[in-house]
Amino acid sequence: MIKLLLAEDQGMMRGALALLLGLEADFEIVAQVGDGDEIVPRALETRPDVALLDIELPGRSGLDAAAALREALPACQVLILTTFGRPGYLRRAMEAGAAGFLVKDGPVEELAVAVRRVLAGERVIDPGLAAAALSAGPNPLTQRERDVLAAAVDGATVADIADRVHLSPATVRNYLSSAIGKTRTRNRMEAVRAARQNGWL
Amino acid sequence: MIKLLLAEDQGMMRGALALLLGLEADFEIVAQVGDGDEIVPRALETRPDVALLDIELPGRSGLDAAAALREALPACQVLILTTFGRPGYLRRAMEAGAAGFLVKDGPVEELAVAVRRVLAGERVIDPGLAAAALSAGPNPLTQRERDVLAAAVDGATVADIADRVHLSPATVRNYLSSAIGKTRTRNRMEAVRAARQNGWL
DNA sequence: GGACGGCCATGACATATGTCCCGAGCAAAG
DNA sequence: CTTTGCTCGGGACATATGTCATGGCCGTCC
Numbered sequence: 001m002i003k004l005l006l007a008e009d010q011g012m013m014r015g016a017l018a019l020l021l022g023l024e025a026d027f028e029i030v031a032q033v034g035d036g037d038e039i040v041p042r043a044l045e046t047r048p049d050v051a052l053l054d055i056e057l058p059g060r061s062g063l064d065a066a067a068a069l070r071e072a073l074p075a076c077q078v079l080i081l082t083t084f085g086r087p088g089y090l091r092r093a094m095e096a097g098a099a100g101f102l103v104k105d106g107p108v109e110e111l112a113v114a115v116r117r118v119l120a121g122e123r124v125i126d127p128g129l130a131a132a133a134l135s136a137g138p139n140p141l142t143q144r145e146r147d148v149l150a151a152a153v154d155g156a157t158v159a160d161i162a163d164r165v166h167l168s169p170a171t172v173r174n175y176l177s178s179a180i181g182k183t184r185t186r187n188r189m190e191a192v193r194a195a196r197q198n199g200w201l
Numbered sequence: 202m203i204k205l206l207l208a209e210d211q212g213m214m215r216g217a218l219a220l221l222l223g224l225e226a227d228f229e230i231v232a233q234v235g236d237g238d239e240i241v242p243r244a245l246e247t248r249p250d251v252a253l254l255d256i257e258l259p260g261r262s263g264l265d266a267a268a269a270l271r272e273a274l275p276a277c278q279v280l281i282l283t284t285f286g287r288p289g290y291l292r293r294a295m296e297a298g299a300a301g302f303l304v305k306d307g308p309v310e311e312l313a314v315a316v317r318r319v320l321a322g323e324r325v326i327d328p329g330l331a332a333a334a335l336s337a338g339p340n341p342l343t344q345r346e347r348d349v350l351a352a353a354v355d356g357a358t359v360a361d362i363a364d365r366v367h368l369s370p371a372t373v374r375n376y377l378s379s380a381i382g383k384t385r386t387r388n389r390m391e392a393v394r395a396a397r398q399n400g401w402l
Numbered sequence: 403g404g405a406c407g408g409c410c411a412t413g414a415c416a417t418a419t420g421t422c423c424c425g426a427g428c429a430a431a432g
Numbered sequence: 433c434t435t436t437g438c439t440c441g442g443g444a445c446a447t448a449t450g451t452c453a454t455g456g457c458c459g460t461c462c
Contacts, residue, residue, distance in 0.1 A: 187450080
């Protein structure tokens with residue numbers, strides 16, 4: 001019996017996937033969670049063989065949880081399942097020790113196949129995505145640049161960002177400027193979009 | 202036999218829902234589409250009893266398609282199924298003649314129940330959402346204000362927006378200013394976020 | 403030890419943005 | 433017919449934003 005943990009915030013998606021995977025004779029869903037902070041505790045409790053993790057989750061991100069999970073329960077393989085095939089996501093997933101990376105496009109049948117492959121020791125990654133991740137190169141942004149960009153997502157003003165990150169407004173503008181330069185964009189919002197697009201956020 | 206059309210862009214979600222609904226003995230999925238422009242043609246071809254439509258779709262929006270579908274095939278009931286419970290979406294869905302409005306949170310079981318209720322002539326709407334839609338009031342933005350805001354989503358500069366909407370930069374700034382005023386926000390991006398939040402986009 | 407790079411901050415400058423005036427055309431509602 | 437509101441544009445102004453140069457503080461790597 002293959003024991004699965006399923007982390008996905010959208011209730012309907014979670015339920016549908018659970019039902020679907022439950023149809024496989026040798027699969028058993030031992031835990032379903034909708035919050036990133038519950039992943040590790042529930043995994044320690046239920047000891048799944050494979051964890052299917054979404055990235056965008058309330059609480060801790062699926063990528064963070066993946067790293068923590070590999071640490072806490074090395075026997076459990078991690079399969080990232082996400083809406084967005086961002087190159088940086090794939091890179092970070094690999095660094096976090098994930099064994100597979102699937103996007104939510106593509107047919108559902110892929111899912112059970114991927115679980116079995118991962119358990120067989122294979123790595124499951126979309127080939128086109130792997131190429132994109134390599135060609136995109138590593139994240140050029142420094143920690144503070146990421147922080148500042150992340151604080152700018154909702155159209156916050158420089159003063160707001162400075163307040164959130166606990167920096168001088170002047171410094172914030174400098175970081176924004178350098179982030180804009182590195183992303184080859186023209187203003188703050190374009191930089192945010194570019195960074196998100198590449199999974200650098 | 203209840204014939205269903207399913208419009209949803211995310212392949213895995215679409216497949217999972219199709220499989221799931223197919224498990225119901227009296228349900229039959231007669232069409233699955235991932236593009237808004239295919240909804241009406243495929244519906245005319247397959248004559249479903251109920252159409253399950255996502256809102257955010259490539260091509261024509263699910264809300265637009267809903268209106269066109271009610272026009273072209275009045276016998277077919279429309280059930281909107283969306284990620285975001287924005288008040289303005291619900292309002293527009295009702296105006297488009299939808300019989301139900303579900304969010305993708307909530308359990309999957311709701312779905313089959315909702316389909317049956319809609320066919321029985323009932324309206325299916327989340328009660329909390331209905332209250333929010335009423336309290337939020339109608340869309341205060343004019344057509345041009347919406348156009349300009351929509352063209353500003355990705356951090357475009359005034360010149361870019363003017364170019365996209367075929368207006369003078371001065372006019373664009375005026376519309377942005379009035380949109381910012383109506384949304385009680387402080388800048389373009391906050392206005393965009395507020396408008397999207399309410400489904401005014 | 404020195405070079406390098408990230409971090410933090412300031413000042414000065416050009417440009418972009420948001421606001422408030424103004425005026426004109428036009429269509430729908432009263 | 434007059435009023436109202438949406439549309440489209442311009443000008444002037446204060447403020448926000450992006451850029452650049454400069455400096456100091458701290459680590460790491462050679």
